[in-house]
Every structure is written in C-alpha cells, then in structure tokens.
Amino acid sequence: MSRYISPILYILLLLLGCLIFVAIAGVRVGFFEPETGFALLTKSVIASIILSIVAFVSVFRCPCEKGSNNKLVFCSAAFLPLVYGLFWLGFYFSKSSCPEISDITTDIETPPSYIQIPLVRRSTENSTFYDVKSIRVQLEHYPDIKPAFSLLSEDEVFEETLSLVNEKGWEIVATYPEAGVIEATARTPVFGFRDDVVFRIRQEKELSRVDMRSSSRVGTADWGMNANRIEDFMLNLETQLHDRVENPTQ
Numbered sequence: 001m002s003r004y005i006s007p008i009l010y011i012l013l014l015l016l017g018c019l020i021f022v023a024i025a026g027v028r029v030g031f032f033e034p035e036t037g038f039a040l041l042t043k044s045v046i047a048s049i050i051l052s053i054v055a056f057v058s059v060f061r062c063p064c065e066k067g068s069n070n071k072l073v074f075c076s077a078a079f080l081p082l083v084y085g086l087f088w089l090g091f092y093f094s095k096s097s098c099p100e101i102s103d104i105t106t107d108i109e110t111p112p113s114y115i116q117i118p119l120v121r122r123s124t125e126n127s128t129f130y131d132v133k134s135i136r137v138q139l140e141h142y143p144d145i146k147p148a149f150s151l152l153s154e155d156e157v158f159e160e161t162l163s164l165v166n167e168k169g170w171e172i173v174a175t176y177p178e179a180g181v182i183e184a185t186a187r188t189p190v191f192g193f194r195d196d197v198v199f200r201i202r203q204e205k206e207l208s209r210v211d212m213r214s215s216s217r218v219g220t221a222d223w224g225m226n227a228n229r230i231e232d233f234m235l236n237l238e239t240q241l242h243d244r245v246e247n248p249t250q
Contacts, residue, residue, distance in 0.1 A: 048081035112200035116174035
C-alpha cells in the first residue's frame, strides 16, 4: 500500500491547488459572490492543514517510501500546504482586531459624495450613503486620517491628484474638473475586491484642500484596507505637491 501514498498525495496537492485557484479567480472574474470565495478559501486552508498532517505522518509510517524518488512529493505535500495554511491563519489573526467599518474619509463632517459610482454599484452591494455611525469607529481606530493641503491652485492640485490616481493604476470612473471631483475604483490584492474612491479639491482660505473617501462595495469590515489606502495616497500626494511647489518648472 505504501507505494500508492505518494501518487495520492500528489493528486491531493493538485486538487488543493485547483481549489485555491477557483476560490480566488472565481471572485476576481465575477463567477460567484465574495461570500462563496471566502467559503472556498476557508475550506482550502482547512484542507491544506489536513494534507500537511497526512503527508508528515506518511513520511514516518511508510519507510519504504522514505528514501524513494518520491521524496519530493512527500516534502511538497507536507510543507507547501503548511506554509499556505499558516500564512492565511496568521493573516486572519493579524486582522481580527480591525474594526467593523468599510467607509473611511478625511472629512467626517461633510464627506465627499459619490456622483457616478452609485450608478455603477449593484443593488446587492453597499450603499454609497455615508453612515454617521462610522464616525465614532473611525475616530477611535483611525484618528490620523487627515486631508492634504497645498499652496498650489485648485487646478494644479486636481492635475497632480489625477496623475497619482493613474499612477496607482486605479480605474477612472468620472472626473469633474470644474467641481474638483475625481471618482475612481481600486482593487484589493488577491481577490480583487472593488473599492470606490472619490476626491474633492476645493479652496480653504489660502490653501487648496484635498479630501478623499474610500469605501468597499461589499462587506461590513475592510480589514483596514480603506484606511491604509487613504494614508498611503495622501502621503504620496503631499510629497508630490511639495515637490511641485519647490520645483515649479519641473
């Protein structure tokens, strides 16, 4: 029976890979809803841990296989699923403390409004209306989310903001230069969930102010993705605006 162990492990490893591919690709291309993809991913993590345990046990229970040419199969079946399972378990526990919020903005009093995005979102997806309940959660967990300011004119800031959005590879949904509004859609790593962003550039005293809002189309918790997106973008934008002020001819 021991000579059949390595082929079985090999087949199980291939099936696990197929399950992972279907779980991720199915959501990215829209074959099924994110809930289904998460369910399949959870099953793949459980299956990977089980397969790893079976492979480790087989190494010590089947001595005739231990020194054979199929040793690579045993090692692959033991370590690859283990690394995969531990990665997702570690990711889950590292994000388990994230708050239940999926709409973040730099202006909690008068958040930028979506104009075109509501026409793009499906009826089954999250509403674009800002929930005031998010204010307390954001202030508690993401107090450093702030707007960006610049000495440049509104038109120049609009231009720099749009340039950075394109640089990030986000899909431009609509631009309204006269109103200083930019709408775009970003995608998360792995599953490729769509998160919508809107920018509002306006004059405030002697400065141009940039506000940003980022919200998830699905789910009530974003695992910190929207807040991280805003912090990263605003940091890059402030650097870009500062460089243009310091070097206006470039």
